[in-house]
Amino acid sequence: MNNFEKVDAFGQxxxxxxxxxITYIAKGKxxxxxxxxGDTGKYxxxxxxxxxxxxxxQWKRIEVQGTAPNPRAAHAAVCVDINQIVIYxxxxxxxxxxxxxxxxxxxxxxxxIGQWTVVPVVGxxxxxxxxxxxxxxxxxxxxxxxxxxxxxxxxCWCVNVEKSPITxxxxxxxxxxxxxxxxxxASICTNGSANGMVVAYGGRSNDQQALNDAWGLRRHRDGRxxxxxxPYKLDKEQPIGRYQHSTLFVYSMLIVIGGRTGNVGEMxxxxxxxxxxxxxxxxxxxxxxxxxxxxxxTNIYVYGGFELDSPNIPTDIISKINLNKxxxxxxxxxxxxxxxxxxxxxxxxxxxxxxxxPASTDTSNSSLNNSLMQKxxxxxxQINTQKQQKPFLQNQVEKxxxxxxxxxxxxxxxRDSKVQNKKPRLPQxxxxxxxxxxxxxxxxxxxxxINLQENAKFLFQAQHIIMLCDQAEAVIKEQPMxxxxxxxxxxxxxxxxxxxxxxxxxxxxxxPFVDGKDSDIEAFDYLFLGDYVDRGNHSLETICLLLALKxxxxxxxxxxxxxxxxxxxxxxxxxxxxxxxxxxxxxxxDDSVFARVNRLxxxxxxxxxxxxxxxxxxxxxGSQLNYVAEIENLQRPLEVIHEVTTPEQQLVVDILWSxxxxxxxxxxxxxxxxxxxxxxxxxxxxxxxxxxxxxIKNSLSLIIRAHECVMDGFERFAGGxxxxxxxxxxxxxxxxxxxxxxxxxxxxEIVPKLIYPQNLNAHNWxxxxxxxxxxxxxxxxxxxxxxxxxxx
Numbered sequence: 001m002n003n004f005e006k007v008d009a010f011g012q013x014x015x016x017x018x019x020x021x022i023t024y025i026a027k028g029k030x031x032x033x034x035x036x037x038g039d040t041g042k043y044x045x046x047x048x049x050x051x052x053x054x055x056x057x058q059w060k061r062i063e064v065q066g067t068a069p070n071p072r073a074a075h076a077a078v079c080v081d082i083n084q085i086v087i088y089x090x091x092x093x094x095x096x097x098x099x100x101x102x103x104x105x106x107x108x109x110x111x112x113i114g115q116w117t118v119v120p121v122v123g124x125x126x127x128x129x130x131x132x133x134x135x136x137x138x139x140x141x142x143x144x145x146x147x148x149x150x151x152x153x154x155x156c157w158c159v160n161v162e163k164s165p166i167t168x169x170x171x172x173x174x175x176x177x178x179x180x181x182x183x184x185x186a187s188i189c190t191n192g193s194a195n196g197m198v199v200a201y202g203g204r205s206n207d208q209q210a211l212n213d214a215w216g217l218r219r220h221r222d223g224r225x226x227x228x229x230x231p232y233k234l235d236k237e238q239p240i241g242r243y244q245h246s247t248l249f250v251y252s253m254l255i256v257i258g259g260r261t262g263n264v265g266e267m268x269x270x271x272x273x274x275x276x277x278x279x280x281x282x283x284x285x286x287x288x289x290x291x292x293x294x295x296x297x298t299n300i301y302v303y304g305g306f307e308l309d310s311p312n313i314p315t316d317i318i319s320k321i322n323l324n325k326x327x328x329x330x331x332x333x334x335x336x337x338x339x340x341x342x343x344x345x346x347x348x349x350x351x352x353x354x355x356x357x358p359a360s361t362d363t364s365n366s367s368l369n370n371s372l373m374q375k376x377x378x379x380x381x382q383i384n385t386q387k388q389q390k391p392f393l394q395n396q397v398e399k400x401x402x403x404x405x406x407x408x409x410x411x412x413x414x415r416d417s418k419v420q421n422k423k424p425r426l427p428q429x430x431x432x433x434x435x436x437x438x439x440x441x442x443x444x445x446x447x448x449x450i451n452l453q454e455n456a457k458f459l460f461q462a463q464h465i466i467m468l469c470d471q472a473e474a475v476i477k478e479q480p481m482x483x484x485x486x487x488x489x490x491x492x493x494x495x496x497x498x499x500x501x502x503x504x505x506x507x508x509x510x511x512p513f514v515d516g517k518d519s520d521i522e523a524f525d526y527l528f529l530g531d532y533v534d535r536g537n538h539s540l541e542t543i544c545l546l547l548a549l550k551x552x553x554x555x556x557x558x559x560x561x562x563x564x565x566x567x568x569x570x571x572x573x574x575x576x577x578x579x580x581x582x583x584x585x586x587x588x589x590d591d592s593v594f595a596r597v598n599r600l601x602x603x604x605x606x607x608x609x610x611x612x613x614x615x616x617x618x619x620x621x622g623s624q625l626n627y628v629a630e631i632e633n634l635q636r637p638l639e640v641i642h643e644v645t646t647p648e649q650q651l652v653v654d655i656l657w658s659x660x661x662x663x664x665x666x667x668x669x670x671x672x673x674x675x676x677x678x679x680x681x682x683x684x685x686x687x688x689x690x691x692x693x694x695x696i697k698n699s700l701s702l703i704i705r706a707h708e709c710v711m712d713g714f715e716r717f718a719g720g721x722x723x724x725x726x727x728x729x730x731x732x733x734x735x736x737x738x739x740x741x742x743x744x745x746x747x748x749e750i751v752p753k754l755i756y757p758q759n760l761n762a763h764n765w766x767x768x769x770x771x772x773x774x775x776x777x778x779x780x781x782x783x784x785x786x787x788x789x790x791x792x
Contacts, residue, residue: 178227213230258302443548
């Protein structure tokens with residue numbers, strides 16, 4: 001049985017080379033960069049970039065723009081997001097080394113056009129080196145080992161790409177560490193007890209010895225990093241020491257391909273290490289070194305490098321290794337491969353960015369995008385654009401891709417934007433025909449209310465609010481359960497009664513109504529994803545303004561329901577108490593504002609679809625939602641039943657309460673322990689496979705949801721095909737998170753715009769810990785990530 005076959009390639013064929021990198025990205029493309037071409041003694045270092053299409057088998061030279069890296073070989077590259085890679089280091093020939101700049105290649109705007117950017121880095125870097133490794137386990141980019149031009153080293157450096165400014169940090173591990181080495185390999189384990197660990201293997205030592213040890217680098221909950229030597233069973237097969245090889249992880253199996261030993265012409269096997277059993281297995285191998293390899297489904301592709309029988313002339317052959325055939329002699333490894341294939345049936349690996357797929361290296365969502373955020377900058381900063389990718393499946397309906405801006409825009413607030421001594425305009429009358437206008441004129445004063453005091457008097461009486469609710473409900477009843485919206489549109493996440501945050505967004509990024517007249521409502525629709533009340537101190541101002549805007553602009557202001565638009569929830573988390581204290585009413589009275597607003601909430605839509613491509617809802621798709629029509633079939637008024645007894649009740653809970661799983665490698669339906677501590681199973685987490693399948697079934701491209709506090713105000717999941725947006729800063733006065741609004745422009749470009757907490761001493765209606773334990777606040781997603789990235 002032949003486990004290997006040559007892949008015929010066509011198109012703009014690159015020259016045969018070695019010391020290059022090939023990085024598998026989304027859309028079924030592998031990106032070739034750099035390396036050395038030529039014959040013995042006549043090698044030329046290159047800096048060209050090619051793409052290889054896995055379906056058509058076509059090579060294509062990529063037209064590059066921006067600041068491209070100079071030609072190099074023996075560098076390192078890794079995919080950090082959909083169609084986005086970074087490279088670092090390498091040798092430039094003649095004994096010289098490449099600079100210590102970190103380069104980003106963005107291929108999202110077009111298949112054959114790439115934008116090179118030098119990532120701005122502050123402080124000390126790992127320095128110039130070659131023969132090192134670069135891995136990405138979100139949010140950490142990790143460089144290890146290599147040769148500085150003087151000697152091999154064993155230092156390890158990381159960058160947290162979600163923190164600005166970008167800074168390399170040398171990891172000071174107190175545990176035993178691997179010895180200095182060059183030409184080793186490193187990859188990310190994607191399953192089992194070592195899931196998420198960086199596993200380095202082999203290399204050449206300072207004394208020119210070929211190494212056969214494997215080491216795992218892990219990060220603990222407290223932020224410590226340490227190395228762990230991989231245990232080998234001495235009574236079993238031992239790996240052959242090698243360098244200039246490549247490794248890949250398939251589930252818990254580390255697959256070592258090619259390389260060379262200290263003995264000239266020595267044949268090597270493919271060695272496979274099972275991280276669960278600590279056992280090595282050996283299989284027949286192609287003989288190649290200084291090559292690159294990548295994984296697609298159950299096939300490993302090997303390109304370039306030297307063949308053992310012609311060690312001075314590089315090859316341009318692409319060889320395919322069929323893992324089903326290769327591992328067939330080993331029943332345990334064949335069974336593991338079957339588990340991997342089962343997972344692949346649930347989520348196509350091409351539909352996720354490679355570092356997030358079960359076939360490669362990461363644990364989630366976002367990427368070097370957050371690394372390039374301007375924590376301090378101007379709203380007019382020039383930023384790159386990138387297209388949001390759809391699942392790479394042949395049968396998917398073709399849709400224009402969305403562009404996601406490579407850099408969030410952060411508000412630069414000036415002191416004069418916070419006017420505290422300006423008196424608000426007061427309502428003059430409360431006639432039916434102008435009640436909405438009066439609310440808007442009174443409440444939509446951003447510079448006045450940008451620092452609204454906690455104990456501020458509410459400027460309307462109960463009968464005004466009830467009158468407004470009557471008008472708003474009449475409008476909402478006439479609109480469907482699933483709204484249809486057009487771009488351009490601004491999409492807000494949870495506000496939770498933090499009215500001053502809403503005013504800051506309007507002041508900094510545009511308001512629908514300014515100084516008595518229509519403003520950017522003429523250019524933008526507005527979509528709010530629920531959770532308008534509770535937690536914060538100004539739920540009344542928030543909900544009244546939004547309802548008034550809905551009445552005035554019924555086709556341009558869109559409100560959908562969140563899990564706090566529910567009398568059983570907001571009775572205990574702030575809104576009820578606020579109505580009692582600020583309006584002097586009994587919330588239990590059927591004629592109260594509290595009761596009237598909650599009756600309106602039962603008519604709110606549960607979802608919105610933008611441009612027939614994006615579905616927006618509050619929580620998620622949970623375990624039961626498969627088709628948009630299922631939402632459309634729900635009847636209103638709709639009371640949320642928390643003691644679920646029917647599929648319809650579960651569907652509603654899924655839409656309002658569910659969350660994505662903790663990483664792009666956590667598939668299927670999983671318990672949501674934080675939101676469902678009693679373990680009823682009604683509130684769940686859904687994996688990236690659910691996201692992809694839902695989008696495909698409904699011919700959609702993207703899910704946008706709210707519901708979870710995310711530290712940067714927005715966050716990606718499922719390889720960027722789900723976005724979470726959260727608009728309340730410093731949630732519950734304890735998380736110091738940013739708030740974001742997503743602006744979807746007419747050209748389908750998504751621009752996140754941020755604000756940061758301005759008052760960290762603000763209080764909330766619910767502050768005692770016992771009350772919080774009954775139904776905990778939306779947990780910051782970074783805390784979940786901290787749990788899932790622990791390997792203790």
